[in-house]
Amino acid sequence: MTSTPAAATGDSQPAVNLTINGxxxxxxxxxxxxxxxxxxxVPRVTGVSCLESxxxxxxxxxxxxxxxxxxxxxxxxxEEGIEAVFLPPQAxxxxxxxxxxxxxxxxxxxxxxxxxxxxxxCRHCHGCVRxxxxxxxxxxxxxxxxxxxxxxxxxxxxxxxxxxxxxxxxPEQIAPAHxxxxxxxxxxxxxxxxxxxxxxxxxxxxxRLLGQASPDSHE
Amino acid sequence: MSNGGTPLAQARALxxxxxxxxxxxxxxxxxxxxxxxxxDHLRSSVVKLAVGANAGENCQxxxxxxxxxxxxxxxxxxxxxxxxxxxxxxxxxxxAGCAAALAAAGRGARVLLVTKLRLGDSNTVMAxxxxxxxxxxxxxxxxxxxxTLRGGHHAGDPELVSAMAQxxxxxxxxxIEEGMQFEQTASGDLHTRKAGGMSAARIMHxxxxxxxxxxxxxxxxxxxxxxxxxxxxxxxxxxxxxxRGQKCVGAVFxxxxxxxxRIVRTHSVILATGGLGRLHxxxxxxxxxxxxxxxxxxxxYRIGAxxxxxxSFQYHPTGLVHPPYLxxxxxxEGVRAAGALMLNAAGQRFVDELLPRDIVCAAILRECAEGRxxxxxxxxxxxxxxxxxxxxxxxxxxxxxxxxxxxxxQMSGIDPRSEPLLIHPTLHYQNGGVVIDVNGATxxxxxxAVGELAGGIHGRNxxxxxxxxxxxxxxxxxxVAAISEHDRGPKKVTLEHVNQARRALTLAGMPLxxxxxxxxxxxxxxxxxxx
Numbered sequence: 001m002t003s004t005p006a007a008a009t010g011d012s013q014p015a016v017n018l019t020i021n022g023x024x025x026x027x028x029x030x031x032x033x034x035x036x037x038x039x040x041x042v043p044r045v046t047g048v049s050c051l052e053s054x055x056x057x058x059x060x061x062x063x064x065x066x067x068x069x070x071x072x073x074x075x076x077x078x079e080e081g082i083e084a085v086f087l088p089p090q091a092x093x094x095x096x097x098x099x100x101x102x103x104x105x106x107x108x109x110x111x112x113x114x115x116x117x118x119x120x121x122c123r124h125c126h127g128c129v130r131x132x133x134x135x136x137x138x139x140x141x142x143x144x145x146x147x148x149x150x151x152x153x154x155x156x157x158x159x160x161x162x163x164x165x166x167x168x169x170x171p172e173q174i175a176p177a178h179x180x181x182x183x184x185x186x187x188x189x190x191x192x193x194x195x196x197x198x199x200x201x202x203x204x205x206x207x208r209l210l211g212q213a214s215p216d217s218h219e
Numbered sequence: 220m221s222n223g224g225t226p227l228a229q230a231r232a233l234x235x236x237x238x239x240x241x242x243x244x245x246x247x248x249x250x251x252x253x254x255x256x257x258x259d260h261l262r263s264s265v266v267k268l269a270v271g272a273n274a275g276e277n278c279q280x281x282x283x284x285x286x287x288x289x290x291x292x293x294x295x296x297x298x299x300x301x302x303x304x305x306x307x308x309x310x311x312x313x314x315a316g317c318a319a320a321l322a323a324a325g326r327g328a329r330v331l332l333v334t335k336l337r338l339g340d341s342n343t344v345m346a347x348x349x350x351x352x353x354x355x356x357x358x359x360x361x362x363x364x365x366x367t368l369r370g371g372h373h374a375g376d377p378e379l380v381s382a383m384a385q386x387x388x389x390x391x392x393x394x395i396e397e398g399m400q401f402e403q404t405a406s407g408d409l410h411t412r413k414a415g416g417m418s419a420a421r422i423m424h425x426x427x428x429x430x431x432x433x434x435x436x437x438x439x440x441x442x443x444x445x446x447x448x449x450x451x452x453x454x455x456x457x458x459x460x461x462x463r464g465q466k467c468v469g470a471v472f473x474x475x476x477x478x479x480x481r482i483v484r485t486h487s488v489i490l491a492t493g494g495l496g497r498l499h500x501x502x503x504x505x506x507x508x509x510x511x512x513x514x515x516x517x518x519x520y521r522i523g524a525x526x527x528x529x530x531s532f533q534y535h536p537t538g539l540v541h542p543p544y545l546x547x548x549x550x551x552e553g554v555r556a557a558g559a560l561m562l563n564a565a566g567q568r569f570v571d572e573l574l575p576r577d578i579v580c581a582a583i584l585r586e587c588a589e590g591r592x593x594x595x596x597x598x599x600x601x602x603x604x605x606x607x608x609x610x611x612x613x614x615x616x617x618x619x620x621x622x623x624x625x626x627x628x629q630m631s632g633i634d635p636r637s638e639p640l641l642i643h644p645t646l647h648y649q650n651g652g653v654v655i656d657v658n659g660a661t662x663x664x665x666x667x668a669v670g671e672l673a674g675g676i677h678g679r680n681x682x683x684x685x686x687x688x689x690x691x692x693x694x695x696x697x698x699v700a701a702i703s704e705h706d707r708g709p710k711k712v713t714l715e716h717v718n719q720a721r722r723a724l725t726l727a728g729m730p731l732x733x734x735x736x737x738x739x740x741x742x743x744x745x746x747x748x749x750x
Contacts, residue, residue, distance in 0.1 A: 030544065038743055041745055043746025044745075044746040045743070045745075045747075046476070047337070048509050048743060049336050049340035049341075049508045050340070050344060050345050050508045050509075051509065051548070052345060053627070054344050054431050054623070055337075055344050057337050057340055075630060089452075092442065097443060099396070099398050134626075154400075158426065158622070160435070161435075162435050181436070181439055184400055184436075185399075185439070186398065188395050188398045188400045188401075189396060192395045192400065193407070194354075194401075194407055195407060195408055196356070196409055196411075197388060197391055200353070201388050201392060204388060
């Protein structure tokens, strides 16, 4: 039994040498970059939370020779010679909308382009696609969204963890992850009307009315 | 803990996806099994609390050290700290905190939500299986209440359970209105599943990303709400009290980025800080996120709040053993609900896989302790979760319904469609917590507690899908109740309760060496937070 994920394997195998935030670390093979950062005593690594690549916090910049990529540190394994830098937290999004203010779904596309005016400016540079740690075809999804195919676009973002690495990569600052979330939200908000749920809500409403009618019954 | 066991490679070679399986042995007496093998019943695991509102009661040993520790700050630390005023202060940025924030702000309150890590960094985001609400024609609110109480060994508070179950359908509707998606059947109904301890199909889900879907929707809703201000990377180090130390009137925060203290004054504090898996109770691995260090329990106890069931924790049966970097991470109970069986090293079933979690957990620990487990190189032991057999009986089902499981295991070269998963119980959930009423109010005026931090709902064992319901139901209830506090707010904010707690510790002869809350596990705190 181990209490920390980092303490799993013995010291028999040769170390993997890399740098994290500029600090040399001798890690064990099969460690993730988060485990390696802890193992190597790298200070001030604040952007770590779920350790299973769903929270989108542990964003890292990776340098292998001349190649530079981004990923999530908890799903990236140590490699000899790799340079990893933990990135600062995401900026607060600049777009604004409250879903409760949406009333007429015929206007959704117009509202979408007001909220995300950059979404129709896609240059097809593939930066978002290359940066996505979840392998989402971000670019195609954004173009679907800009054409009003919110449900299909939203479905493509099912596995999105809102790490916003796509936003960092976008020269037009489209904020693709938030576009994807918008698509999912309007689809649920306007289209999800499940009969089994509605039936039970209706039963509960009638029970409440009955309860109010008889003065001696309380919840 | 390990007693022999079959080496992994050998067990893999022995495994057959098409082997004949006998039914598991009848479980004659669950209590005997729990007493012998469940970690709550380890004799070394429980101590009696010496001070505080629960003095004399049982408490898990490592938690007791936290609850009976010294505070980090005294009055001198507050001199010159900037002060912020707000109507409602919410501490914690997971599902419960966000639900509370949206409920309070939706009724016009100024809300400040402060969170230790990033907004949404929580256990909520990792929840896979789903959320319960009694919506099917053959189900009822009453059955939901009964299943919850029975699953919790009748230790839960029926009033709280009833409130939560009644809220269920409305909670789902609210989530859909906020923009959360759920799986549907071909006819448009919400798809439901039956899981451990349930008398009807009642789990709704979004593939196996239910928590992620919920959290990203609520997080976006909070960010976008004009009435809610959010401070991230700001752990609470102490609550604030009035001159008599008897009412909560605010809190003190530090910053993981610059280490400075900040004071917030308010008339309602909602604690929504989640669980404590990262205290690694009884040296178990955990499924929890890095910030789950039980801070809220420590803060609530120090200001005098009553807690309950502090010796009862949920060790989820199916935590991964292999690969090592995912140690303790969860395989959702949804996989068992979908039909996956568990096998020991000899390829035999040993328990009905859909019994309540504590019983299944104890049964796995029995197999491991008695040498029928499967051992990996570093000595840890587990049993098989037979995913290939499930895939064989329902081809394509793992890919359709459990994409997260596939993505995660395949990254490390394991394909659960062709290879069984090695699993072992993992510290998953705090069953007990702060005593609350149906509005989330604690025994301390001005202080609310919601979500995993609160106790009394799940008794001594939570059944699947009730955590996500609990956080939204009670989060919203507390958000509404918190704005109905009508006093004019605090005249003076003090640390009087800290002085009182310190006196009590000294009188009881307790050492004042350890400080709490923990904030971060020691292995992840270097240069960020010094205890």
